[in-house]
Amino acid sequence: MLQALYRGRGLSRADLSRELGLSRVTISDVVGDLIEEGLVLELGTRASSRPGKPATMLDINREGRNVIGLDLSSSHAFVGVVTDLDGAVVERAELGISEVQGEEAVVAVETLLTELVALAPLPVVGVGVGSPGIVDDQGVVLSAPNLGWQDVPLQARLAEVCGLPVAVANDANAAAVGELSFGEGQLDMMLVRIGRGVGSGLIIDGRIVSGARHSAGEIGHVVSGTDVSEPCVCGNNGCLERWLAIPRIDAHLAEPSADRDAVLTEAGRRLGMVLAPIVSALNLTEVVLAGPASHISGPLLASAQSTLRDRVLADAHGDVQLRMTELGHDLIVLGAVVLVLRGQLGVS
Ligand SMILES: [Zn+2]
Numbered sequence: 001m002l003q004a005l006y007r008g009r010g011l012s013r014a015d016l017s018r019e020l021g022l023s024r025v026t027i028s029d030v031v032g033d034l035i036e037e038g039l040v041l042e043l044g045t046r047a048s049s050r051p052g053k054p055a056t057m058l059d060i061n062r063e064g065r066n067v068i069g070l071d072l073s074s075s076h077a078f079v080g081v082v083t084d085l086d087g088a089v090v091e092r093a094e095l096g097i098s099e100v101q102g103e104e105a106v107v108a109v110e111t112l113l114t115e116l117v118a119l120a121p122l123p124v125v126g127v128g129v130g131s132p133g134i135v136d137d138q139g140v141v142l143s144a145p146n147l148g149w150q151d152v153p154l155q156a157r158l159a160e161v162c163g164l165p166v167a168v169a170n171d172a173n174a175a176a177v178g179e180l181s182f183g184e185g186q187l188d189m190m191l192v193r194i195g196r197g198v199g200s201g202l203i204i205d206g207r208i209v210s211g212a213r214h215s216a217g218e219i220g221h222v223v224s225g226t227d228v229s230e231p232c233v234c235g236n237n238g239c240l241e242r243w244l245a246i247p248r249i250d251a252h253l254a255e256p257s258a259d260r261d262a263v264l265t266e267a268g269r270r271l272g273m274v275l276a277p278i279v280s281a282l283n284l285t286e287v288v289l290a291g292p293a294s295h296i297s298g299p300l301l302a303s304a305q306s307t308l309r310d311r312v313l314a315d316a317h318g319d320v321q322l323r324m325t326e327l328g329h330d331l332i333v334l335g336a337v338v339l340v341l342r343g344q345l346g347v348s
Pocket residue numbers: 220221232233234235236239
């Protein structure tokens with residue numbers, strides 16, 4: 001019912017009864033409970049052409065609850081927001097973290113969270129967190145080398161600090177659900193984050209795919225060329241990150257003879273090569289890129305689009321869309337908010 005109201009905007013009890021296939025009595029009972037809890041509001045009546053009592057419009061109480069979202073993916077700061085149920089940001093806070101590692105980094109997250117809880121003007125439904133690294137279903141960060149984390153029970157630690165429901169997920173997975181809910185994302189899509197490394201979140205039929213070892217979407221170290229000599233940090237030669245990670249692109253661009261268009265076109269080509277079998281195997285309708293527009297929009301995007309289309313069966317996958325997100329820097333915090341909306345209220 002909350003989902004119908006969240007997406008429907010302004011439905012009556014009779015509309016809900018029809019849409020959900022439940023009796024008017026059941027609908028009225030549940031709506032009554034939700035109004036009492038403060039989660040649903042009566043908006044007033046709708047003018048009707050039919051005779052009889054005008055219908056009272058309902059809505060989820062979008063501005064009556066807060067959600068907290070945290071993004072731990074940046075190398076220089078942990079970032080957090082307080083939003084309403086529509087994802088509109090009402091407060092922001094961040095904490096500089098250069099060189100912060102291990103337990104000190106966990107304490108930094110706890111400090112930022114405590115600050116955000118104090119900033120929230122309304123009751124908080126829950127806390128969502130997008131963390132780098134491999135995160136299991138219980139919100140344990142199994143491995144996040146940049147933060148020096150191994151088997152950190154972040155979700156449990158944060159829940160203890162704030163006494164609220166907490167959901168911790170991989171940052172790219174959070175970004176993917178953020179795009180799905182707030183960015184016109186489609187139900188079968190992939191969100192590729194291009195930054196210090198390259199990672200992605202996969203959504204199939206509206207759900208995050210986490211995989212057998214919580215590593216679905218880890219595409220940065222897929223070998224996409226054997227024409228390089230120096231090995232990657234992972235030990236292989238010619239990983240996708242070699243061409244696509246932002247520091248690598250910047251290093252290529254800084255070479256004296258660098259041709260900017262050529263460097264970016266080549267990065268896009270390698271990305272398209274890696275995407276083609278994924279799009280084909282899963283019949284995705286959309287791939288969304290997130291990262292600095294200065295690097296990604298332009299030759300990189302155009303080259304990735306043409307490479308992808310050239311490498312898939314046109315009839316089956318030729319209409320796949322490859323585009324940049326429009327959610328900008330807030331993509332991961334908004335995705336973290338969606339984790340809470342989905343988990344606590346069943347809406348997205
Ligand atoms: Zn590698």
